Amino acid sequence: MAEHEEKHEESLMEKITEKIHGHDSSSSSSDSEDDKPSESSIKAKVFRLFGRERPVHHVFGGGKPADILLWRNKKISAGALGVATVIWVLFELLEYHLLTLVCHLLILALAILFLWSNATTFINKSPPRIPEVQIPKEPVVEFAQALSFEINWAFSVLRDIASGRDLKKFLSVIAGLWVLSIVGSWCNFLTLFYIVFVLLHTVPVLYEKYEDKVDPFAEKAMHEIKKQYAVFDAKVLNKIPWGPLKEKKKD
Template identity: 70%
Template structure:
């Protein structure tokens, strides 16, 4: 019984040494195998999905696009997802056209600018200075003749 207990302890010690990379009794191990079983390489393999060489952030090109795709900046990623969903709903489900969308946006922009310029008289604020462009009579006549 004591022999069996010692045998189990020696097996457990060997397993623990193999895991921690402290087994120097085997002379057939190459240097590469020892490096691969070191704790630092085991730790790096844990954090790499499927044992890849590069992290996922670098695979996606790094920078802001990778941050958005990997949801590191949640507000920007949510905005991109919301804009893509809204455009999909507009163009696919509602069958809205891009030219119609640009037309409606420009009409809305003109209405807002008109209301803004009209509201400046009611709140007694000076409207923004828009420079006037004058074309001289000589330039106007030469353009007509060409």
Template identity: 70%
Template structure:
């Protein structure tokens, strides 16, 4: 019995020693971890830089600088915003489809069916006046209300505003043509000559109505496609502009620089 009691006491002492050793190890490890955490510098949330902040800012600046023609506004604002931009960019598909269908119907009438504008306007007017006249005459016989014919008047302020805006645009266009013809900008001169030459070739292929309809279709298809594939088109346009600048530099070095300058140009340079 005495031996059994001694064995129980030794086992109790060994268990007590193991538990005390474990407690000491846990306390020492927690103190060491606390000391290491105190040694490490602490940063605030504001000091820590998020990895996605800098790339997003740089990518946004890069995307703005590489836009087509150096534009900074979105495509919707480039076209003036509002209803015209919504129609061009197909924001309202019903209105855009109706406008394009109307233009197509006009082109089919005048180009394919060889209908004349004056004839069409006269036939539409005859039909409208006949319907309104018969409706008004029948309403008196059957004692019903006549057709509501609105009184249309063009306000003077609207006409003056439109004329003023048109005058400003025409003057700006004439001033631009004067600047190009005066030899101030060679790039604009070459661009205008190239554009007129291409327009003359296209005009020899088709008449004015077909050319106008083609321009209308391009206006209703190219901007919406560009808005959809904006990044790809801007990247390609950037490469094309770099190549054009290289070719223009070669042309300037070999041709333009060898053109004799007048005395006015030399005085300006001096």
């Protein structure tokens, strides 16, 4: 009986120690898991260009324009780029004028249709069916509304900048307009529009493909720009007497 009681006590002690060790291991593992940063927090700390949190496709609206810019449909994207290239070659390299081009195209189309319609009486064939072309009202209204919204937004931004509330935004806009004026002196509006069009069809798709390599370089560049701006602010901007406006901001 004494041996049986000793064995029973030993088995109870073993179970108690196993439970204690199991609890310690589970608590330590949970503590270690809590100490480790989650994947979501790591992903949240990754620097993205322009502070975006959505994919590039969603940044461009996520619709057909985004599909064209990011080459989701290669035929449409290549067609749009080809049409823009042809227009640029006609008006810039060949020095064609818009009114001359429109008149020549209309003369060619009307001559072909006129000769085709008269030739059908001699060859005993049905005349060509010329479709009735009408511009739908809804797309024109939607385009006008979108254009007016963007223009009003631009006016509100310019008004906010001119009010003197944000010095950083004011300096960035002035620098952008100055660079744009320099680029405008190098080429005319059509060439500038074509360059922007080509950049919109190449830079976003390349960035989407190599964003993991571009974002670290962009982070270093943004850090360096902020560092230089802080030096410029300390040495130049803080020494400028702003008058009552600066005192109001401090208050």
